[in-house]
Amino acid sequence: MANPSLLILAGDGIGPEVMTEVKKIIGWLGTKRGIAFDVEEGLVGGCSYDAHGTPLTDATMERAQAVDAVLLGAVGGPKYDDLDFSVKPERGLLRLRKEMDLYANLRPAQCFDALADFSSLKKDVVAGLDIMIVRELTSGVYFGEPRGIFTEGNERVGINTQRYTESEIARVARSAFELARKRGGKVCSMEKANVMESGILWREVTQKVRDEEYPDVALTHMYADAGAMQLTRWPKQFDVIVTDNLFGDLLSDLAAMLTGSLGMLPSASLGAPMANGRPKALYEPVHGSAPDIAGQGKANPIACILSFAMALRYSFDMGAEADRLEQAVETVLAQGVRTADLMGPEGGTPVSTAEMGARIVAALDASL
Numbered sequence: 001m002a003n004p005s006l007l008i009l010a011g012d013g014i015g016p017e018v019m020t021e022v023k024k025i026i027g028w029l030g031t032k033r034g035i036a037f038d039v040e041e042g043l044v045g046g047c048s049y050d051a052h053g054t055p056l057t058d059a060t061m062e063r064a065q066a067v068d069a070v071l072l073g074a075v076g077g078p079k080y081d082d083l084d085f086s087v088k089p090e091r092g093l094l095r096l097r098k099e100m101d102l103y104a105n106l107r108p109a110q111c112f113d114a115l116a117d118f119s120s121l122k123k124d125v126v127a128g129l130d131i132m133i134v135r136e137l138t139s140g141v142y143f144g145e146p147r148g149i150f151t152e153g154n155e156r157v158g159i160n161t162q163r164y165t166e167s168e169i170a171r172v173a174r175s176a177f178e179l180a181r182k183r184g185g186k187v188c189s190m191e192k193a194n195v196m197e198s199g200i201l202w203r204e205v206t207q208k209v210r211d212e213e214y215p216d217v218a219l220t221h222m223y224a225d226a227g228a229m230q231l232t233r234w235p236k237q238f239d240v241i242v243t244d245n246l247f248g249d250l251l252s253d254l255a256a257m258l259t260g261s262l263g264m265l266p267s268a269s270l271g272a273p274m275a276n277g278r279p280k281a282l283y284e285p286v287h288g289s290a291p292d293i294a295g296q297g298k299a300n301p302i303a304c305i306l307s308f309a310m311a312l313r314y315s316f317d318m319g320a321e322a323d324r325l326e327q328a329v330e331t332v333l334a335q336g337v338r339t340a341d342l343m344g345p346e347g348g349t350p351v352s353t354a355e356m357g358a359r360i361v362a363a364l365d366a367s368l
């Protein structure tokens with residue numbers, strides 16, 4: 001059988017630095033576990049704009065469609081702030097999501113024991129937190145038409161459209177229910193059915209899918225604003241949260257911050273199964289390109305490494321290897337090894353991006 005294939009798009013800012021550490025893990029799997037990947041690399045975001053005048057070339061898009069999984073670092077930076085909207089770095093990422101039809105964005109918010117003191121919330125509110133936000137990723141106000149800036153009379157008007165079809169809602173709801181079955185068996189769906197028709201439809205369809213296909217999963221509904229409040233009040237009440245593209249963008253940042261560090265959280269964006277049975281998939285850290293610390297060895301590579309663990313689990317059915325990698329991260333954190341973002345009052349061993357990667361590889365070695 002052919003090796004599983006990966007396309008690495010490290011992107012901008014700290015993207016290349018954190019991805020270098022993921023490559024160490026990929027190398028380790030090859031030499032120590034006999035698991036070889038066919039790895040190719042490409043450009044996305046600002047670096048692609050610099051080289052080709054577009055944040056994603058058609059050739060790279062084609063490769064993304066062809067491989068088993070895409071690993072992405074981060075895109076964007078102040079250098080690109082003044083670019084025309086159509087060629088901004090983010091457009092490259094949005095094109096990948098849309099054309100690969102990656103409709104289910106899985107964003108776990110997990111509090112690592114060693115970091116519970118790091119949260120802005122009290123320790124007992126966040127210790128042991130483990131929730132999964134499933135964000136719809138290919139529709140809603142991010143992509144709805146009409147959109148644009150138009151002139152009406154003597155002033156301009158900016159328009160975006162929130163739009164969801166029943167099938168778009170149903171398929172992401174199914175992703176959430178499937179995940180809940182393997183976790184705590186609970187889904188909370190968030191929308192604004194009190195003010196938006198798309199929210200009314202969202203509520204109806206998620207309930208119908210649950211009643212007809214997942215009667216064993218408990219489903220509750222919450223207005224998204226109340227959901228934000230409940231997430232900060234008592235986040236452990238949630239297991240899986242399913243929500244639309246824009247609310248998911250906001251709520252997942254909120255949930256990420258609860259856990260203590262944005263630098264720790266991975267994500268998976270999944271679409272329909274390909275001919276080989278694997279889902280179309282892109283894996284990326286939740287954090288951004290952090291241009292302020294780029295190139296200084298300060299970035300935390302853990303979110304990107306844990307994104308690769310998600311790839312092992314969801315694309316390659318290598319759950320045991322994913323567990324081993326996640327365990328190695330926990331071990332290193334428990335040893336007090338800390339990148340700059342994780343340095344708190346209690347101290348620890350300060351390490352660079354590369355050193356953190358090396359420590360995780362050492363913990364992997366020790367696990368054999």
Ligand code: IPM
Pocket residue numbers: 090093094249
């Ligand atoms: C995210 C980011 C993106 C989004 C940006 C970079 C386009 O905030 O993945 O959450 O808004 O979806």
Ligand code: MG
Pocket residue numbers: 249250253
């Ligand atoms: Mg976001």
